[in-house]
Amino acid sequence: MYCSNCGAEISEKDAYCPYCGVMNARAAEREYMEKLEDIREDTERLGEESGKESRRGMTIAGKKALKIFAIVAVIILGLTSFFIYLETGFLRGDAKSARAEAAFKEKYFPKLDEYYAAGDDDATAAYLQEIWNQDGAAVLSGWKHYMYMKYYMDYTNVCGVRNRELDDDFWKYDYELVLYDGIQLIYETDIVGYQGMTSAEKEKVRGYQKEAEEIFEEYFSLSRSDLDEIHESSVDEGNYLYRSHIREWAAKTGGENK
Numbered sequence: 001m002y003c004s005n006c007g008a009e010i011s012e013k014d015a016y017c018p019y020c021g022v023m024n025a026r027a028a029e030r031e032y033m034e035k036l037e038d039i040r041e042d043t044e045r046l047g048e049e050s051g052k053e054s055r056r057g058m059t060i061a062g063k064k065a066l067k068i069f070a071i072v073a074v075i076i077l078g079l080t081s082f083f084i085y086l087e088t089g090f091l092r093g094d095a096k097s098a099r100a101e102a103a104f105k106e107k108y109f110p111k112l113d114e115y116y117a118a119g120d121d122d123a124t125a126a127y128l129q130e131i132w133n134q135d136g137a138a139v140l141s142g143w144k145h146y147m148y149m150k151y152y153m154d155y156t157n158v159c160g161v162r163n164r165e166l167d168d169d170f171w172k173y174d175y176e177l178v179l180y181d182g183i184q185l186i187y188e189t190d191i192v193g194y195q196g197m198t199s200a201e202k203e204k205v206r207g208y209q210k211e212a213e214e215i216f217e218e219y220f221s222l223s224r225s226d227l228d229e230i231h232e233s234s235v236d237e238g239n240y241l242y243r244s245h246i247r248e249w250a251a252k253t254g255g256e257n258k
Helices: 025-050 055-117 121-131 137-142 146-163 168-190 199-220 224-232 243-257
Strands: none
Touching: 055 121, 055 137, 121 137, 121 146, 137 146, 146 168, 146 199, 168 199, 168 224, 168 243, 199 224, 224 243
């Protein structure tokens, strides 16, 4: 799924976007309900234990149970208020977001189409970056050439190492992003990336993938089997790629190349 605020691809399990911090309401609700269920189970266990205790122990356990029930009541009340607020807030926010996205499409999509139709991927990418933080930009993920341009920008970032001095600043600040973008480009197109791409776009992306592999081999001594290992250890069962895992691999493989 994609963040409603910044458009970044995130997991349905994330209560908050790891990139911009905006709440994912469904995941947040799931997280709160899981906590509530934990408290309910603790209360049941307390009830089972209290039945085995002496009268004095039962009194103590009863007091604890009352405290727990009081906490549960407060949590339920808080959750109810919280989700009523969310529901009404999202109703207002959805209308506002819809207007912002409609205005964004009207203002920026024609220029995006113009750059793309001219075959100028660099100008298209630069324009995407320029408008990325404007109100309503979440709708960019619905632009018909968005997925292709996303992988094109991954590709250009990987290729950028050819014109850079791979100094301490690169290993400290930039290598992680290069590795992350390269892994996305090489592996994630087969999962979701090809959806909606034209045949010509798919063909170009396959070329970008091959070139990215060559760059990782030449500049970082990472073979395809190395990249396979990095990818496999950095995704969950739903094929969500964790940036934190890539960061760990960057520290590991970057250290070997300093």
